[in-house]
Structures are given as C-alpha cells and as structure tokens.
Amino acid sequence: MRIASSEKEFREQLESARREAKKSFNDDAMLIEKFVDNPRHVEVQVFGDTFGNAVYLFERDCSVQRRHQKIIEEAPGPGITPEVRRKLGDAAVKAAKAVNYVGAGTVEFIMDSQHNFYFMEMNTRLQVEHPVTEMITGTDLVEWQLKIAAGDKVPLTQEQIQLKGHAFEARIYAEDPNNNFMPGAGPLLYLSTPPSDSCTRIETGVRQGDEVSIHYDPMIAKLVVWAEDRQAALRKLRYCLQQYNIVGLSTNVDFLLNLSGHPDFAAGRIHTNFIPQHYDQLFPPKEAISQVALCQAALGLIMRERRVTDTFRIQSGDQFSPFASSSGRRINIAYTRNLTLLDCQNSVNMAITYNHDGSYNMQIQDQSFHVSGCLSCDGDSEYIRCSVNGVVHKSKVIILDDTIYLFSPEGRDQIGLPVPKYLSGVSATGEQGGAVAPMTGTVEKVFVKAGDKVQVGDPLVVMIAMKMEHTIRAPKAGLIKKVLYQEGSQVNRYAPLVELVDENSDSQ
Structure with a gap:
C-alpha cells in the first residue's frame, strides 16, 4: 500500500508497490482508492x-x-x-x-x-x-x-x-x-x-x-x-x-x-x-540509564559472582577457602572495587564498597547509594530484589555474555560490560563509507555497477525482507568501486553492499 500526492510520486510508488507485490504474492495488479x-x-x-x-x-x-x-x-x-x-x-x-x-x-x-x-x-x-x-x-x-x-x-x-x-x-x-x-x-x-x-x-x-x-x-x-x-x-x-x-x-x-x-x-x-x-x-530522545538501574545491574553481577564461588566452595569441600570468597572481606578495612558498565557506548565508572553486613555502598560520579538485596529464582527467571537508598525495587535480570538486561515496570534496560580490545572484533556496523544492509534479507534489484558516479540519496539497491521492500540509498557522493552482492543474494544485517569511494580517490 502506498500514498501518492503527485503524478511523479504516483509513478515511483506504483513501480515499488508492483515489485513488492510480485515478489510476495506473484501478482502485481494494483487498485486505486480515494485517500x-x-x-x-x-x-x-x-x-x-x-x-x-x-x-x-x-x-x-x-x-x-x-x-x-x-x-x-x-x-x-x-x-x-x-x-x-x-x-x-x-x-x-x-x-x-x-x-x-x-x-x-x-x-x-x-x-x-x-x-x-x-x-x-x-x-x-x-x-x-x-x-x-x-x-x-x-x-x-x-x-x-x-x-x-x-x-x-x-x-x-x-x-x-x-x-x-x-x-x-x-x-x-x-x-x-x-x-x-x-x-x-x-x-x-x-x-x-x-x-x-x-x-x-x-x-x-x-x-x-x-x-x-x-x-x-x-x-x-x-x-x-x-x-x-x-x-x-x-x-x-x-x-x-x-x-x-x-x-x-x-x-x-x-x-x-x-x-x-x-x-x-x-x-x-x-x-x-x-x-x-x-x-x-x-519516540522520546533516549535518556541515560538511571543510576538506580545501574546499581541493580551491579548488584546482579555481584550476586552472580557469589553464586559461582559458593558452588566452588561446595565442590572443594573447604568452606573457608579464600579462593571461594567473593565477599571482598578485609581485616580492619573495607574493600572497594572499581566497576565499569556501558550505557550504549558511554562508560559509567562505579566504586563499590563491600560492607561487613553484606550491603554495598556504590558511588557513581558525585552520587552515593546504599544497596542491599539478593538474587532469587522464580521458575526459569531470576529477579533482583533490592533496596537502593531505602527504596525497594524488583527487576528481572538476565546476564548473557557481555550484557545485563533488566526488566521492570518502567521497561527494559540494556547495560553492557566492557570487552577487552583483544577480544573485540571489527565493528559490525559496516562503517566503511559505503551503504550497508539495514536488515537481513534478499537483494531484489541493483541499480549501480562498478565505475558509476552517485550523489547523496541515489538509489543503490532494493532489498526485500519479511514481505517488505526497502531501498538503500547512497550515504554520500562518490564512485562505486565494487558491487558486493548480485540480485537474488542473501545478505546479513550490517553487511556492506557496495564499496563507495571519493571520486578523486587514489584507490580507484
């Protein structure tokens, strides 16, 4: 279905709708209705x-x-x-x-x-x-x-x-x-x-x-x-x-x-x-993850570490083993550890002090939080039940690989854990200066070939995914060095579709 408000727009929308309908239903007959x-x-x-x-x-x-x-x-x-x-x-x-x-x-x-x-x-x-x-x-x-x-x-x-x-x-x-x-x-x-x-x-x-x-x-x-x-x-x-x-x-x-x-x-x-x-x-502007949610994420991470060491203590048979302790306990002093979490690409540094009563003092920038709680299971799900500065919170917590997911009545928070550089691969966003696939799908039509000059917004490729047609356009002016996929090819999300270089680039 397309809306056209001019003759020029009608022609473009008609062709796009016909291609999409032919691909999905093998029938490109169109109906015109009053809007x-x-x-x-x-x-x-x-x-x-x-x-x-x-x-x-x-x-x-x-x-x-x-x-x-x-x-x-x-x-x-x-x-x-x-x-x-x-x-x-x-x-x-x-x-x-x-x-x-x-x-x-x-x-x-x-x-x-x-x-x-x-x-x-x-x-x-x-x-x-x-x-x-x-x-x-x-x-x-x-x-x-x-x-x-x-x-x-x-x-x-x-x-x-x-x-x-x-x-x-x-x-x-x-x-x-x-x-x-x-x-x-x-x-x-x-x-x-x-x-x-x-x-x-x-x-x-x-x-x-x-x-x-x-x-x-x-x-x-x-x-x-x-x-x-x-x-x-x-x-x-x-x-x-x-x-x-x-x-x-x-x-x-x-x-x-x-x-x-x-x-x-x-x-x-x-x-x-x-x-x-x-x-x-x-679609309000994305706000920074609340500091209360960051405290819950840090507590969930600490509770997960404690579960691992408790399991080791049981397996080793030595309940006093220092290698089976995650409490941070020190004689006469409080132990403070530094933890970095990621809010999108922004690093948030936290200083977490382990108190002898099992609670924690968490410092985020100039804000201090007194945090206590536990990690409990309900069926296949884990929940953080905690107090942050005296206010009780309950959130579902999922920790997978390098990401902590918190689900609460306010929605979902996704908090990352930094990955060492030697473990992180090349960015998956395809920032090579060319056009990339916005989703996994099939290349339906290719408009350009190697050597073509394009301007910003020129159509390069049409992709179809899940019955929807999407036109990928040139992100900048330049010269097509190489077309990386042909019509009918399956393409993964973020895969570069063409190599696009500056017109006067020596890499031609």
Whole structure:
C-alpha cells in the first residue's frame, strides 16, 4: 500500500508497490482508492452459511498502524455508538449476502471523524485479530468455520450474539521501532511471557531458543486480553506487556508500552495517522540509564559472582577457602572495587564498597547509594530484589555474555560490560563509507555497477525482507568501486553492499 500526492510520486510508488507485490504474492495488479485524511480503520466480522443466513459479530478497530500494517487492535471500537455499530453490522451483512457468502469473512471500512464509513474491501477468511471478537462474544470462530464447512447453519442468530466487555490485541514483532520499524531476524535467547488465563491469550509459534527467520512475517506472537471495560482492559494489556520479556533481537514491546500509555490512546482518540502525529511522544530522545538501574545491574553481577564461588566452595569441600570468597572481606578495612558498565557506548565508572553486613555502598560520579538485596529464582527467571537508598525495587535480570538486561515496570534496560580490545572484533556496523544492509534479507534489484558516479540519496539497491521492500540509498557522493552482492543474494544485517569511494580517490 502506498500514498501518492503527485503524478511523479504516483509513478515511483506504483513501480515499488508492483515489485513488492510480485515478489510476495506473484501478482502485481494494483487498485486505486480515494485517500481519507486521518481515518479510522474499522472492520466487521461476518459469518454466512449455505442456508442464506448471515450475521455480524460486531466491529474491531485496527486504526493504529505502521507502514499501513496493524500493530494493535481492539473490540468494540472506542466511541462508536450502538446506532453506528448496528449500521456497520447491517452494511457488512448486506455485502456478504450480496455474494451469497459462506464461512468467515471480514468486511473492512474506512471511517472519518464524523463516523461516516466507506467500504474498503472484504477479506474472505478469519484474520489475525479475530481473538478480540471471540473474547467479547464468548465464541470460538474456528469452530464456527468447521461447522459451517460441514453444512451446518450459523450457530447463533443475530439476536443471540451479545457484546460483553472489551478486548485488546497487541502484535509482538521482531523489529526496531527506532529505525522506522525495520524488521529484524535473530535468535530468541530468552523468552518469558505473562501467564495465560481465561482473560489472557498468547498465540505464538515460537519458544525460547528458536530463531525468527527472514523468510516469514516478523510477528512473534499475539497478546490478547479482556476485561469488563476499556480502561480495565488497557491496564491489563500494559501489565502483560511489562511481563513480555525477550532477549536476542529487537522487538516492539517497549514501543507498545509507550503507545498504550499515551493519553490520546487511553481516551480512544485514534486514527491511522496516530503514530506520525504523536511521534515525539512515542519516540522520546533516549535518556541515560538511571543510576538506580545501574546499581541493580551491579548488584546482579555481584550476586552472580557469589553464586559461582559458593558452588566452588561446595565442590572443594573447604568452606573457608579464600579462593571461594567473593565477599571482598578485609581485616580492619573495607574493600572497594572499581566497576565499569556501558550505557550504549558511554562508560559509567562505579566504586563499590563491600560492607561487613553484606550491603554495598556504590558511588557513581558525585552520587552515593546504599544497596542491599539478593538474587532469587522464580521458575526459569531470576529477579533482583533490592533496596537502593531505602527504596525497594524488583527487576528481572538476565546476564548473557557481555550484557545485563533488566526488566521492570518502567521497561527494559540494556547495560553492557566492557570487552577487552583483544577480544573485540571489527565493528559490525559496516562503517566503511559505503551503504550497508539495514536488515537481513534478499537483494531484489541493483541499480549501480562498478565505475558509476552517485550523489547523496541515489538509489543503490532494493532489498526485500519479511514481505517488505526497502531501498538503500547512497550515504554520500562518490564512485562505486565494487558491487558486493548480485540480485537474488542473501545478505546479513550490517553487511556492506557496495564499496563507495571519493571520486578523486587514489584507490580507484
């Protein structure tokens, strides 16, 4: 789907959309539709049978989207009156009956700010977000499909279908929202989800240790919640998102927390342009990791060291062995160690004093913190339960390789441990002056060859990953020395795609 506001833009967008559609679906036929400013995307679930019956199961609002793809859905639509709801349902049923429709279908509408709605399309199937409809109607729509396919009538009449409560579905994606929602791929090194119950559903096809492949949609799971009203359902959604913890690749979980906590979203003032309109609030400038979180990370590291030495003490049979002590205990003096943590690429130096009572004094710049606590296990997860200057905190802690991950109600913090230079390889960001692959994918089209001169912004390569097309452009003016991948090649993230040198460079 593309938006064009001029003839020149139309031609470019048409060609791009056709290439993407041909690659994904082997069909490059295009439809042209009227564009409505700031519309809502509202769809109605319908069912028809071979006896001429058709019913609707109310509407879903799927307005909040990125790249014209839904990321959060809810049912019923916020602010929609019973009268408009009935008109939507009647229109959807009329569309189904007009073609003698049998089975599950979704009739989609564009709705303007005055609740006028316009037919957009009909999807002849159940959709990803059908669980929210099941939650508010108490139905099993897959069972309905099977019964109708077996020749039965629609299980309920229109009068028997009742709307109860409110439901949300959040799509958990492997993507980087801070990089224009670039799809990602990689391993699920750690995966912990909220517990499922009658009001919480998690529909997924992956588990810890699996890999998100470049060959499929980047959606990891659907998180579906239900409550008696919209505000209660929204609180439950945010609580469950806080418990959805993933390590190994970038996800949109923190973005969904920001989105669901936005005042306009909470008030139901949503439309398809919601994310661009509130971009500054949804993507605030990255702040330094709080010093309290750094204290928790340091405590987690110390507790992990203590666990290792305790294990050694048990194995050695000498509980007084000095080699099995991580307490830093000294006679008549307090032991202070220096620890460096990384906030992105910024080093944070800490001075940690081991107290005889098992607590710690941690100094970060000119701030002092008195820290005590422990590392405990709950199932497969580890938690830091600690006091920092008298304030109690509890965070899930994951320590993998050279990174400490903290998950708390405020979101996720990622804190690095410095790696010695002799262990660190060449930077993976491909800073050779050429264009690099922003994600793992397939080279679909190459626009340049060795010897070509390019200007800033000229298209170099088109890549396709997870059904999306991305054009990689020249980061600077120069001369193409070498094209490193041909059309059809598989490319890893951050791999250089071309060698780009200055036009007057001696390395030509």
